[in-house]
Amino acid sequence: MVLLLFFGKSFGFSTNLRVICAACGAGKHSRFFDFNWRAQTWNLLFLVGAVLGGWIASEFMSGDDPVQISQATIEDLRELGFSAPDDLQPEKIFSFEALLSVRGFLLLLIGGFMIGFGSRYAGGCTSGHAISGLSNLQLPSLIAVIGFFIGGLISTFILLPLLF
Template sequence: MLETLSQPWPWYVSGAVIALIMVIMLFFGKSFGFSANLRIICSACGAGKHVPFFDFNWKNQLWNILFLVGAVLGGWISSTFLSTGEAVQISQATIQDLQQLGFSAPQGMQPEELFGMESLLSFKTIALLLGGGLLIGFGSRYAGGCTSGHAISGLSDLQWPSLVAVIGFFIGGLIMTFLLYPLIF
């Protein structure tokens, strides 16, 4: 059983599981999204006493915090107990694109030049992480939700603003990948 769990699964398994989860969530009137957890945590810590945005009944959203904890715990369990330690299998074209940007092929899950412990000592890496985190936080708040909330939950609920947000996310991803990423690296 462990051998089956530690192997890469076909894409259609995760698609079916996501669809099942969305049907269950829509049935119970819930919406999915990770960026809401920051608001819930801030509210639970008492930020609602000082900022009206955080003044709401956070206990109604406790299930979302449990989902967050489960995702982090599941990631830790899979990396600790189910990981084979083999390099992720990516296409030769991706390896060539990485090499053109000065990165080696991943020996694990990602290139060491970007995600290794030594890269955290670089000012450029720290600035990119902080800047990217700030932009993602601002963007998810400005868009009224994160990519998972809009793309999975919003589109499943046939919400027009979610379609517009997802199109914007894809355009932003393309701009980053083909215009900004080569300039940064």
């Protein structure tokens, strides 16, 4: 982050989607994507590195032991209907059957729209605001991060129990 600040760059993953769309020619159809995307290719390398790093950690650095989480968290997850820590990715949500159902498809469609709209409306994604914006002491990023946390709490304690 210090190097990004030093070179006047900002960080965020939602920028990558804009860069990919611009590189694929979306600038011919929308002014939002009409910019010099080549100046942002460093951000794409960061995205590839994050995905590659996640894969390496999953394949070569994880053990067979269940995730170590607190007893209070296990109880909270059980109240929501999840058998933690054994099944933190329940088939009810994370399976091809769930994806191919009408409910699963609508959840992905509406969730994707909300994430896309929200990151555009907020001027960036959670990582961009929480890491870049807060380290630059930007008030809009603080407001956005507070909004993200409120949205996460609403999703966890109100929407998730209603949906599952």
